[in-house]
Amino acid sequence: MEAIEHVLDRARQGNAEALSALYHRFLPGIFGYIAARVPDRSTAEDLTSDVFVQMVEGIHRLRAQDEAGFSAWLLRIARVTVAGYYRTRAKQPAHFSLPDTGWEQTQAGPFALQGSSPETDPVQWVEAREEWQAVVQSINQLTEEQRQVLVGRLLLGYDVETVARMLGKKANAVKALQFRALQSLQRLLGKSRRPLPVLQHQKKEKGR
Amino acid sequence: MKPREERLNDRLEQVELDRRFHGLGGQHPGEFMMSGREQEHDPEVEDLVALAQRLQQAHHLQVTPDFARQLEQRLLRHRAQLQLQHGSTRRSLFALLRARPALSAVLGLCVLVCLLSTSVLALAAQVTNPTSPLYGVRRWEQHVQIQMSSPADQAGLDLQFARDQLKTLPSLADAAHADAYHQALLDLDQQVTTTAAAVKKLPAGVQQTQLTSELASVKHDSIQVLRALLPRLALPEQLATTGELARLGDTVPIRSRVSLKLPVHPSNRATVSFTGLALQPGAHLLVNGTVSEATGTLQDGQLVFVVEWAGEQHPHSLGMLNPDGTAAETTAIGIEDAPGGNQHGNGNKPSATPTPHGNKPSATPTPHGNKPSATPTSHH
Numbered sequence: 333m334e335a336i337e338h339v340l341d342r343a344r345q346g347n348a349e350a351l352s353a354l355y356h357r358f359l360p361g362i363f364g365y366i367a368a369r370v371p372d373r374s375t376a377e378d379l380t381s382d383v384f385v386q387m388v389e390g391i392h393r394l395r396a397q398d399e400a401g402f403s404a405w406l407l408r409i410a411r412v413t414v415a416g417y418y419r420t421r422a423k424q425p426a427h428f429s430l431p432d433t434g435w436e437q438t439q440a441g442p443f444a445l446q447g448s449s450p451e452t453d454p455v456q457w458v459e460a461r462e463e464w465q466a467v468v469q470s471i472n473q474l475t476e477e478q479r480q481v482l483v484g485r486l487l488l489g490y491d492v493e494t495v496a497r498m499l500g501k502k503a504n505a506v507k508a509l510q511f512r513a514l515q516s517l518q519r520l521l522g523k524s525r526r527p528l529p530v531l532q533h534q535k536k537e538k539g540r
Numbered sequence: 541m542k543p544r545e546e547r548l549n550d551r552l553e554q555v556e557l558d559r560r561f562h563g564l565g566g567q568h569p570g571e572f573m574m575s576g577r578e579q580e581h582d583p584e585v586e587d588l589v590a591l592a593q594r595l596q597q598a599h600h601l602q603v604t605p606d607f608a609r610q611l612e613q614r615l616l617r618h619r620a621q622l623q624l625q626h627g628s629t630r631r632s633l634f635a636l637l638r639a640r641p642a643l644s645a646v647l648g649l650c651v652l653v654c655l656l657s658t659s660v661l662a663l664a665a666q667v668t669n670p671t672s673p674l675y676g677v678r679r680w681e682q683h684v685q686i687q688m689s690s691p692a693d694q695a696g697l698d699l700q701f702a703r704d705q706l707k708t709l710p711s712l713a714d715a716a717h718a719d720a721y722h723q724a725l726l727d728l729d730q731q732v733t734t735t736a737a738a739v740k741k742l743p744a745g746v747q748q749t750q751l752t753s754e755l756a757s758v759k760h761d762s763i764q765v766l767r768a769l770l771p772r773l774a775l776p777e778q779l780a781t782t783g784e785l786a787r788l789g790d791t792v793p794i795r796s797r798v799s800l801k802l803p804v805h806p807s808n809r810a811t812v813s814f815t816g817l818a819l820q821p822g823a824h825l826l827v828n829g830t831v832s833e834a835t836g837t838l839q840d841g842q843l844v845f846v847v848e849w850a851g852e853q854h855p856h857s858l859g860m861l862n863p864d865g866t867a868a869e870t871t872a873i874g875i876e877d878a879p880g881g882n883q884h885g886n887g888n889k890p891s892a893t894p895t896p897h898g899n900k901p902s903a904t905p906t907p908h909g910n911k912p913s914a915t916p917t918s919h920h
Contacts, residue, residue: 385618
């Protein structure tokens with residue numbers, strides 16, 4: 333596998349293969365970060381597109397030489413993009429969004445009860461949607477550093493040292509941030525009395 | 541026992557290892573590790589590990605293959621478009637220049653002129669010697685900078701330029717740079733005067749108070765520097781420097797009246813008396829711009845020199861060079877004849893008539909030019 337430093341060099345020169353490689357490597361993390369912060373998948377997809385378009389447009393100016401530096405840069409773009417989204421939304425009048433068919437189609441599995449699906453059962457669809465809203469709200473209450481630790485460790489699969497380099501912190505500080513992030517999330521989800529949808533699904537699987 | 545955050549991290553790493561191993565179709569390494577760790581089993585840590593796993597697996601956070609594919613295609617198209625735009629901009633410029641050689645010549649000339657003027661301005665900014673041809677450019681640059689600033693900034697810039705001017709003086713304090721020294725001293729004087737005027741124009745307030753204090757500091761520094769330079773200077777520069785010190789507010793000798801009492805007989809001694817302020821005993825007499833060996837003594841507030849005076853010729857100028865290097869000279873000399881004779885002049889008009897030779901004492905100055913052995917001879 334080609335070292336990330338070489339991929340970065342080639343991507344800076346506009347090489348399509350290198351850009352694709354970076355895109356595939358970082359798409360899950362960036363999408364996960366955004367999807368955990370916005371209420372619906374279509375918004376998450378739109379914002380993820382914006383982030384990667386900015387990556388393509390700005391990579392030739394990037395100074396980072398390693399993966400941690402590149403991740404930090406990309407996550408910074410993602411953070412600014414999400415903040416921009418919330419700023420714009422705050423200026424717009426409140427409205428209810430229509431159900432997104434693509435979203436439900438893909439989510440049918442985890443939320444499915446025997447003999448019913450969110451598509452056919454509107455009550456179940458609303459419940460699932462509300463559950464995820466609670467998760468998003470809880471994640472939005474974490475600090476930015478805590479969110480970035482969770483993304484780095486759980487979605488990008490980095491070890492503690494890489495996340496530490498990404499955040500410019502020591503490994504012990506990252507471990508403490510990780511612990512506090514999960515603890516806070518558990519407390520916040522407990523308050524909302526809504527377990528993660530996937531847990532609900534798993535419990536049902538076990539029960540069967 | 542390890543702290544909780546350490547244990548949580550160990551467990552998360554273990555789970556990640558398991559996940560990867562399972563992904564590769566291997567045996568579950570966590571099962572072996574768990575047995576050794578059961579003693580450390582902590583329900584809170586396990587709950588957090590479970591939460592982390594659920595987050596990792598949450599389908600809301602997973603990318604759909606369709607979206608991933610479409611976005612990748614969109615990005616590659618966007619990249620190609622960017623490259624095309626970039627290339628066409630570059631190509632169109634080259635094509636235009638190739639098609640119109642006159643335009644490229646003009647552009648080239650403009651670039652050359654810009655480069656040259658930038659270099660000249662950059663070089664001029666470094667110039668400190670007032671005799672350098674670039675010194676004028678530097679002064680012009682400073683002038684433009686000042687003109688383009690607000691009144692408060694103008695005063696600040698004036699102060700800065702006065703400080704810069706002061707810094708150049710020590711490098712010019714030698715015989716080889718006499719002209720440059722005079723010019724630099726004049727420029728310093730002008731700069732300090734301009735600064736004082738600019739500060740005075742400012743409305744009363746904190747800024748004016750601050751700039752006034754900075755101006756006082758510049759004047760104080762100038763006095764210190766000029767005083768230190770005095771011993772290194774030749775007489776004309778010492779005279780000019782003393783004048784500048786006086787304008788900066790320093791205490792320098794000020795003579796209000798000079799009188800010369802000529803001897804009755806040509807072989808007798810003449811008496812030169814200075815009346816004024818801050819006169820210093822031990823000063824040397826200056827006759828027609830040359831230092832004599834005669835030293836003065838203070839008598840009733842007057843500085844008195846008794847010198848051998850051959851002949852009856854009247855000096856063109858008289859002055860004094862103090863032990864601290866300050867000097868003063870005047871052509872307004874009151875001539876008194878020997879007792880019984882007439883008194884000429886009232887100390888305001890030079891009553892002495894220069895000889896065709898310019899009334900120079902015939903004594904030859906030493907190689908340093910400061911110590912002629914003294915007596916002016918008469919020119920008949």
